[in-house]
Amino acid sequence: MSLIGLALIGRTNEPIYLCDCARIVRDKDLELSQAVDETASSSATKAVSQHSSDDSVGVNDPFGIAALTRDAGMRESLGFEHRLMIHSALDQLEESVNTTSVGLPVLARNAGAGGFLGVLSRIDEDKSVFGYITATNIKLLLLTESSAKEADIRTLLSDVHELYVRYCLNPLRDMNSDISSKEFDKRISQTVRLYESKRKFN
Secondary structure, X not given: OOEEEEEEEOOOOOXXXXXXXXXXXXXXXXXXXXXXXXXXXXXXXXXXHHHHHHHHOOOOOOOOHHHHHHHHHHXXXXXXXXXXXXXXXXXXXXXXXXXXXXXXXXXXXXXXHHHEEEEEEEEOOOEEEEEEEOOOXXXXXXXXXOOOOHHHHHHHHHHHHHHHHHHHOOOOOOOOOOXXXXXXXXXXXXXXXXXXHHHHHO
């Protein structure tokens, strides 16, 4: 597992999508194991439903945070600790980018093609945060294990940017809210799983 979390940050630094990439891969692995062993599947489902019912009544979740996160889907699935790690890298990104009077980004340092900023921050020597900025000042931040290859991360963030552009082409979306599209969730899941499967064979 090299991907940990993905964040899309809006023009005024408000989070619009916070995705737990590790959960996407774990969920896929769980689906595969359930397909192989039906008995394990039924017991795992019982355990998950018991855990969910415990959370809903406040046994394991006295403040209701897990229930809110579960209801929000993937866009709010990133854990609090990982959110803080990504947030800490936002300052580094801000130092790399100047903003024009109309709010558009101008790269202050030499960035790669398409706004890729490379490693913004290293955390505890085993995690890194990569940055990418769009022409409309949307920031993409990716928390990874330090073993991740920069060229692969550049491609992945470019793919996520393309997915975001496709999402923005929807005339019915709310411009001032976070991303709550199940189709966007599905495409992000496919992109993360494709990255992880390619990484396993490299």
